[in-house]
Structures are given as structure tokens and as C-alpha cells.
Amino acid sequence: MRALAFRLLQFVLTVWAATIAVFGLMQILPGNAARVAAGMSATAEDVARIEQQFGLDRPLVVQYADWLGGMLRGDFGTSYVTGAPITPLVANSIQVTLILVVSAMVLALVIAIPLGTAAALLRGRALGTILSGLSQVGVAVPNFLAGILLVMVFSLGLGWFPSSGWQAPIFGFGGFLSHLVLPVCALALVQAAILTRYVRSAVLEVMREDYLRTARAKGRTSGSALVVHGLRNAAIPVVTVAGVQLATLLIGAVVIEQVFVLPGMGSELVRAVANRDLLTVQAIVMVLVFLVLTLNLIIDLLYSLLDPRVRNAA
Amino acid sequence: MTVPTAPTTPTRRRARDLTFLVGLALVALIVLMALVSLVWTPYDATTPDPAARLQSGSAEHPMGTDRFGRDTLTWIMLGARITLLVGVVSVGIAMVIGVPLGVLAGMTRVRWLSGLIMRGNDLLLAFPALLLAIVFSAVFGAGTVPAMIAIGIAAIPAFARVARSGTLQIMSREFVSAARSANRTSLQIALQHVLPNIAGLVIVQASVTFALSVLAEAGLSFLGLGTQPPIPSWGRMLQESQQFLGSRPELAIWPGLFIALAVLGFNLMGDGLRDRLDPTLRGRS
Numbered sequence: 001m002r003a004l005a006f007r008l009l010q011f012v013l014t015v016w017a018a019t020i021a022v023f024g025l026m027q028i029l030p031g032n033a034a035r036v037a038a039g040m041s042a043t044a045e046d047v048a049r050i051e052q053q054f055g056l057d058r059p060l061v062v063q064y065a066d067w068l069g070g071m072l073r074g075d076f077g078t079s080y081v082t083g084a085p086i087t088p089l090v091a092n093s094i095q096v097t098l099i100l101v102v103s104a105m106v107l108a109l110v111i112a113i114p115l116g117t118a119a120a121l122l123r124g125r126a127l128g129t130i131l132s133g134l135s136q137v138g139v140a141v142p143n144f145l146a147g148i149l150l151v152m153v154f155s156l157g158l159g160w161f162p163s164s165g166w167q168a169p170i171f172g173f174g175g176f177l178s179h180l181v182l183p184v185c186a187l188a189l190v191q192a193a194i195l196t197r198y199v200r201s202a203v204l205e206v207m208r209e210d211y212l213r214t215a216r217a218k219g220r221t222s223g224s225a226l227v228v229h230g231l232r233n234a235a236i237p238v239v240t241v242a243g244v245q246l247a248t249l250l251i252g253a254v255v256i257e258q259v260f261v262l263p264g265m266g267s268e269l270v271r272a273v274a275n276r277d278l279l280t281v282q283a284i285v286m287v288l289v290f291l292v293l294t295l296n297l298i299i300d301l302l303y304s305l306l307d308p309r310v311r312n313a314a
Numbered sequence: 315m316t317v318p319t320a321p322t323t324p325t326r327r328r329a330r331d332l333t334f335l336v337g338l339a340l341v342a343l344i345v346l347m348a349l350v351s352l353v354w355t356p357y358d359a360t361t362p363d364p365a366a367r368l369q370s371g372s373a374e375h376p377m378g379t380d381r382f383g384r385d386t387l388t389w390i391m392l393g394a395r396i397t398l399l400v401g402v403v404s405v406g407i408a409m410v411i412g413v414p415l416g417v418l419a420g421m422t423r424v425r426w427l428s429g430l431i432m433r434g435n436d437l438l439l440a441f442p443a444l445l446l447a448i449v450f451s452a453v454f455g456a457g458t459v460p461a462m463i464a465i466g467i468a469a470i471p472a473f474a475r476v477a478r479s480g481t482l483q484i485m486s487r488e489f490v491s492a493a494r495s496a497n498r499t500s501l502q503i504a505l506q507h508v509l510p511n512i513a514g515l516v517i518v519q520a521s522v523t524f525a526l527s528v529l530a531e532a533g534l535s536f537l538g539l540g541t542q543p544p545i546p547s548w549g550r551m552l553q554e555s556q557q558f559l560g561s562r563p564e565l566a567i568w569p570g571l572f573i574a575l576a577v578l579g580f581n582l583m584g585d586g587l588r589d590r591l592d593p594t595l596r597g598r599s
Contacts, residue, residue: 014433014437017437018437021437021441022449026453028453136578136582137574140575140577140578140581141570141574141577142529142536142574142577144552145552145570145573145574148556148559148570149566152559152566156560163559251445254444254445255444258536270448270537270538273452273456281448281449281452285445288445293440
């Protein structure tokens with residue numbers, strides 16, 4: 001219990017430090033936000049007016065406290081550039097991104113666990129070597145390249161799926177799914193290649209354990225010994241890596257959303273950067289960093305559930 | 315990111331050497347292209363040739379031309395330069411800052427100091443390279459220089475972790491106790507005993523980080539937030555190819571292929587080196 005409380009406290013402190021880091025980064029060039037928002041031809045008065053309107057002339061500590069307090073109430077403030085509140089934009093786009101990332105991770109695991117296990121069981125044989133080689137090549141393919149290749153083949157070539165766009169599920173579930181297939185596959189295939197390598201090493205590690213030899217000596221085949229005794233143990237490193245990779249997927253989704261013109265957080269982030277809309281950038285980056293930190297927390301907790309040694313030590 | 319490696323057997327060691335050599339060959343190919351491009355390219359990169367727009371591969375243009383009639387091979391060669399430059403500078407930044415921090419965290423007996431370094435590391439880990447690079451492009455403007463710095467900063471934790479765990483192992487060895495009783499200062503111990511012994515781990519990390527930085531730069535340029543035109547970069551070429559996917563797929567395939575080859579090369583080299591240099595694996599057979 002004490003370990004859990006300590007971990008939660010550490011999480012809160014890290015999130016707090018991250019808010020300072022994100023806020024600080026945006027303030028590195030003083031006066032930047034208002035000058036950029038006012039435009040190239042703005043006079044000193046224009047800049048001063050915007051600074052006053054959005055409270056940018058107040059001391060930094062006050063501005064930071066204001067921003068932090070707003071976020072705690074779920075309010076990210078108002079964009080200096082568009083004049084619109086930022087919270088609805090974040091709330092809408094986060095759904096798209098999360099649907100993308102979670103579906104991709106599930107698909108990646110569905111592919112990687114059997115392939116990685118097979119690659120481990122077939123080690124030293126031709127098929128196992130081919131599987132390992134394929135995963136090594138897959139790791140080197142950036143997801144946006146995978147997305148472009150998928151569009152070439154399955155959209156422009158075969159015409160099976162739309163090449164871009166998004167349809168909310170309430171306007172038809174079939175359309176929702178068909179728009180989702182290619183971007184999810186683009187993210188998942190590369191992820192599956194990475195995870196296959198970890199599943200393979202984890203299974204190889206477990207196969208050397210004494211308890212598997214015992215199970216085999218008691219008459220089980222190596223396959224069934226692995227399924228009954230080994231996979232739970234092999235799951236521990238895989239869960240850890242899958243968690244770390246979820247964070248990678250989240251950032252990967254930023255690029256994939258551009259490829260497929262999806263209205264997710266990545267597209268909003270890139271648009272905000274292009275418009276030099278620093279407060280919106282600040283909000284979206286903070287949400288992404290918060291999600292990454294939350295994922296790390298969940299992985300730590302899951303880890304102790306899966307591994308009784310860690311749980312009892314805690 | 316390290317994949318746990320199975321113990322070494324003679325066949326396995328041969329496979330590892332092959333891995334390393336294939337990686338080295340791919341990296342050498344990219345380096346060679348970049349070096350040649352310094353003195354010679356088939357065409358001028360920026361001069362448009364309206365008569366030769368959107369051609370497929372031919373004797374004059376082996377990889378075809380883009381929508382302005384510019385030679386794709388020339389752009390691929392010049393893109394190799396940016397890819398390597400970003401990799402070298404960002405890995406350099408990460409190594410120069412991360413390794414001393416990691417060694418310090420591993421050697422110091424001041425608990426709050428090592429705690430502070432490692433917590434700072436955890437915080438930095440929440441900012442993946444591409445995200446930090448996007449933030450930098452928002453604050454400082456898009457360009458190769460902010461991209462290199464951001465990718466380098468984001469990679470500091472990886473080096474600090476590797477350096478710290480390596481240092482902790484070295485510090486428990488007898489030759490360090492011997493050096494201590496011979497009144498060597500901590501700085502002397504760090505330079506004479508710790509750094510040479512963790513160099514292998516650091517080199518492996520550098521190779522893997524190089525691959526990650528190639529990916530991050532390509533992604534950033536693909537978003538239009540990295541290297542800016544008219545400087546050729548593979549990510550940018552891939553982005554511009556998107557509107558011609560139906561008619562000229564090779565415009566996407568060439569830069570995509572070279573991004574993948576570069577990443578594959580540095581990953582394979584790192585994997586191969588890890589088995590040769592990692593002291594925890596060396597003795598096992």
C-alpha cells in the first residue's frame with residue numbers, strides 16, 4: 001500500500017514538473033506569443049492590446065498559476081490566434097487519436113504474440129529466421145511510409161478502402177470502420193514488428209527455465225508446456241514494452257493523422273504550430289505528455305499485478 | 315531500446331557478425347552517397363527542368379524526376395547528407411550530456427544528486443523525440459537546427475540510463491576499490507576506469523539512437539516542420555510524393571526505401587555490436 005501511495009505521489013509530482021517544463025518552453029522567447037498572434041505587420045500598440053486582452057502582460061508566475069488552475073477545472077483557455085476556446089477542440093480530437101492508438105495496439109498484439117512465439121519455437125529453422133528477419137525490416141519502416149504504401153495498394157490500387165478522411169460512428173458504423181482500417185494497419189504493422197521481437201526474446205528466455213523442463217519431463221509437449229506455464233511469465237516483459245510502445249504509438253498517430261487527414265490531436269497540433277498558436281500547442285502537448293505519464297503509471301501497476309515477486313516486495 | 319539477447323553459441327555468433335556486417339554495409343552506402351554528393355551530383359538540385367517533369371526511371375534519370383523535373387537520384391544523395399547531419403549532431407548532443415550525467419549518477423554517494431538526475435531523466439522521457447521537435451518548431455520556427463537539438467535532448471535519458479547502469483557495475487569491481495585506496499580522485503577513476511569500460515555500451519546506444527533520430531527527422535520533415543525547402547530531405551520528398559501516388563508511386567518509394575535502409579543499417583549495426591561488446595554477454599556461451 002505504501003509503495004502504491006509513493007508511486008501515485010511520484011506520478012503527481014512528475015505531471016506537475018511537466019506542466020512547468022511545457023509552460024517554460026513556450027516562454028523561452030519573451031513576448032513571442034502576442035507578437036506572433038498579432039501578425040507580421042502589427043504595431044507595438046497592437047501587440048500591447050493583445051497582451052492586455054489575454055493577460056500576457058501579467059507576471060509569468062501569475063500566468064502559469066492561471067493556466068494550471070484552468071486545466072484542473074478542465075479549461076485550457078482561449079486561443080490568441082483564433083479567439084476560440086481550446087477545450088472543445090482537445091475533447092473532440094482526443095477521441096479520434098485514442099480510437100486510432102488503442103485499435104492499433106490491440107491489432108499489433110494480436111499479430112505479434114503468435115508470430116513472436118512461433119519465431120521463438122522455430123528458432124534455428126528457416127521459417128523462424130524468416131520471421132525474425134521480417135520483423136527486423138518492419139522495425140525500420142516508419143509508420144507514415146507504411147501508410148503511404150497501404151494507400152497505394154489497398155486504396156488507389158484495389159479500391160477496397162478510402163485513402164483518407166474520417167467518419168464518426170454515429171453517421172454509419174460501416175463507413176467509420178472502412179475509414180479506420182488503413183490508418184490502424186499502418187500504425188499496427190510497424191508496432192507488431194517491434195513487439196514480435198520482444199515476444200520472441202521473452203519466450204526464448206522463459207523456455208530456458210527449469211519449470212518448463214520439468215513440465216516437459218512430466219510428459220507435456222514443449223508447445224503445451226509453454227502455453228500452460230510459460231506465457232504468463234513471458235507476458236511480463238511484453239506488457240512493459242507494450243506500455244512504452246503505446247506512448248510511441250500516440251506520437252506516431254500524430255504523423256499518421258496527417259497522412260490520412262484525420263481530425264485527431266496530431267492534426268490539430270500541426271495546424272496550431274503552422275498558425276503559431278502557442279497556447280493551443282501548449283494545451284495539446286500537455287495532454288499528450290499527461291497521457292504518456294499516465295500510461296507509464298498503469299504499466300507499473302500492471303507489472304506488479306503480473307509479477308508476484310514485485311507485488312510482494314512492494 | 316534493448317532487446318534481451320539469448321546466450322551466444324558459435325552459429326549465433328556467426329549470425330551476429332553477419333548482422334553487423336549487413337548493417338555496416340548499409341550505413342557505408344548512405345555515408346558514401348553523402349560524401350559523393352559533396353563533390354558531384356548527377357544534376358543540380360534546385361534548377362527546375364520543365365521538359366522533364368514527372369518522368370519514370372530512364373538512362374538520364376535512373377530514379378525519375380519530380381513535378382518540377384528535378385532529378386530524384388540527386389535529391390536522394392543530398393537527402394543522405396541531412397539525414398547523417400541530424401543523426402550525428404543529435405546523437406552527439408545526447409551523448410555529451412547524457413553520459414556524464416549517467417556516470418555522475420552512478421558514482422556519486424550523494425543520494426539526492428543521483429535521485430535528482432534520474433527523476434529529471436524520467437521527466438524527459440515523457441517527451442518523445444518527435445513531440446519535443448514539434449514543440450521546438452513551434453517556439454523557434456521550423457528548421458533543421460531546432461530539429462537536431464530537440465531530437466538530441468530527447469535522447470539524453472537513453473544515454474544517461476545506459477551510462478548509469480554500466481557505471482554501477484564497474485564501481486563494484488576490485489580495480490575501482492584498488493584505485494580508491496591508491497588515492498585516485500573520482501575524476502581520475504571516472505576517466506581511467508569507468509569511461510573505457512562503458513564505452514561499448516555507449517557505442518551500441520549511439521547506433522540505436524542514430525536510427526531513432528533518422529526516423530524522427532524524417533517524420534518531422536514529413537509534417538513540414540523539419541528541414542525546409544529548398545534543402546532536400548527524404549521526409550519532405552515523401553510528403554510531396556503524396557499527391558502523385560496514383561500516377562508516380564516511385565516518387566514515394568525511393569525516399570521511403572532509403573529512410574528504411576538507413577534505419578535498418580543503424581539498427582543492425584547496433585544489434586551486432588551489442589553482442590560483441592556487451593560485457594555481460596561476452597563470457598556466456
